[in-house]
Amino acid sequence: MHARLSSTEENYLKAIYKLTEHDVQGASTNAIADQLQTRAASVTDMLKKLAAKLLVDYKKYQGVTLTEQGRLTALSIIRRHRLWEVFLVQKLHFGWDEIHDIAEELEHVSEPKLIQRLDDFLGNPTADPHGDLIPSAHGELPETDQILLNRLQVGDSGMIIAVFEHDPKFLQYLDEVNLNLGKQIGVVKRVDFDDSMTIRFADGRELVVSKLVSSSIFVQKHA
Template sequence: MQSQTEENYLKAIFKIAEQEGGKVSTNALADRLHTKASSVTDMIKKLADKQLVCYEKYQGVELTSKGEEIAIQIIRKHRLWEYFLVYKLGFTWDKVHEIAEELEHINSEELIDRLDNFLGNPQYDPHGDPIPNKEGKFATHQSFQLDLAQPNDLVLITGVIDHSAPFLQYLAQHGLALGSLLTIKAIEKFDQSIQLVVNNEKIIFISHQVAKNLLVVKTAYSNTGE
């Protein structure tokens, strides 16, 4: 058994390695967990004693297969709870992350299996992130950042990179949500801001910064007959 803090370390190491590849530095971990490098080093030693991570001084840290298994199960729990909170309890998607951070540490495999079945074994959480299955396998889809789209592309929003509440509130204010259909009208040469049509209804402009933080997939679906 691991403590909540130990679980958060395993999850953080997994996520940083997923984004940046290779071994994870203690500084990167300290940054992500908002703590001091010295506390990180202490915890890493503890996790190494439990054979959940491999650690060499100045080389960084990496998860053992046992550590990775635990990290993936925590992510699975987190994302299933987010799905439950949004689609069954009616929370808005900007509120669920903080609550799921606590729920992810409840340790009952039976509860999570039942939750997964109750929800119909969803593959993506409300932010569009893949939910690993019981065996720890992630679904894959070919989403890309919206700033890479071209004029006349028709895309669906499948996820966000920035999960912060201000960003999600910004999206809600502009009528942008998971599953929104976007038609790219024009991309401004000067600042790469994008003019697009949301759900064939309203034209909006979004900044390059916003586009970079939205994940989309191309779709053939259209109501306009274009």
Template sequence: MLKHLSFTSSNKKMISQAEENYLKAIYKINEREGKSANTNAISAAMNTTAASVTDMLKRLADKDFIHYEKYKGVTLTTEGSRTATALVRKHRIWEVFLCDKLGYSWDECHDLAEQLEHIQSPDLIDRLDTFLGKPKFDPHGDPIPDRDGNYAKRQQVRLDEMLIGDRGVMVGVHEHSSAFLQHLDRVGLVLAVQVEVLEVFDFDKSVKIRLNGLQELLISNKVSENVFIKIA
């Protein structure tokens, strides 16, 4: 009788960890692509087969978390969107806790937060939020939704879109892989650092920048297109 689900006793609609993970994946694809998520995209994101995705989409549609029409891809309903946003909120708040309080680095905290985001207790996450000083951004610079799911979009540009002489502050990353984050750590291109564009090389789209008004650094396009800067 559904004893193995996350919830044990609640009047809210039951939702399993697997269902939550699918909702989050759909939410991200919807956001990133700006359109309905198709089966293959979801199976790629979730590391499952297309068949499994179809099964899950039926379940999620039954529970009114998604709008689903065969062969047409899916979008989230209001409730699905609310649930996904709450997950993102939990994930990012736990990441702040792991980094600020337990000393994890920004490339380590993601995997642990993937587990912690499934803890069921709206009250817990609000208390944790207060304990951490109601942070607005997670350790990667991604904005943390408030209890109602709202969050301010940052005024940001990609580093590769900046022109010579532009200045700003590093506020986030697009790519979130450990390898990329560790590379940024090594070269000193971390959150809150001041960035000034000194030169742009058309040949390979690399850019020379100055960090905190001190050391100069040559950045490849692969890096610059994944770094967000808030223009001063």
């Protein structure tokens, strides 16, 4: 295993993981700077450091990718973040809109024994309170068949299983309209003009959701 990384180094690995997760291409310096709200020059310096530690592959003009070691390290940081989020909601009774910033700090405590005991204490959860899947200690992520709500057509139905957006204001809105994880919904109407949709809950209640909302929620579609 590698020597301990600083919180900043860990945040870079996480940012690069997120930027390259669904993409074969590397992350650009500018995209990383955007994600971490820092200057491109600082990014370049840090990438050289991480490349020297064999955590990233950094080729000019091709962008940055994680090495296998870098990918496993990023997944272990994500694992810690998501386990702490479960702990904060289940054991300390925080709301799902309050936990992200706290977990951003706790994720940098990397003692493996602590994290394994936390995982066991929580009953080895597979998803965090936002529905994001928790990587195993070996860096494996369970398969998922989630799709964005806005991909459903009229007549389709499914269950809300995760949120793409973690902004507290968004999560508070979902609480207000009772659009939480585990809810069963069906699509009764779509408006082509603005891509809004009307969904119906199991109890018959209907709700109009904007394109922004329907593209920030993941569902598991019923066959």
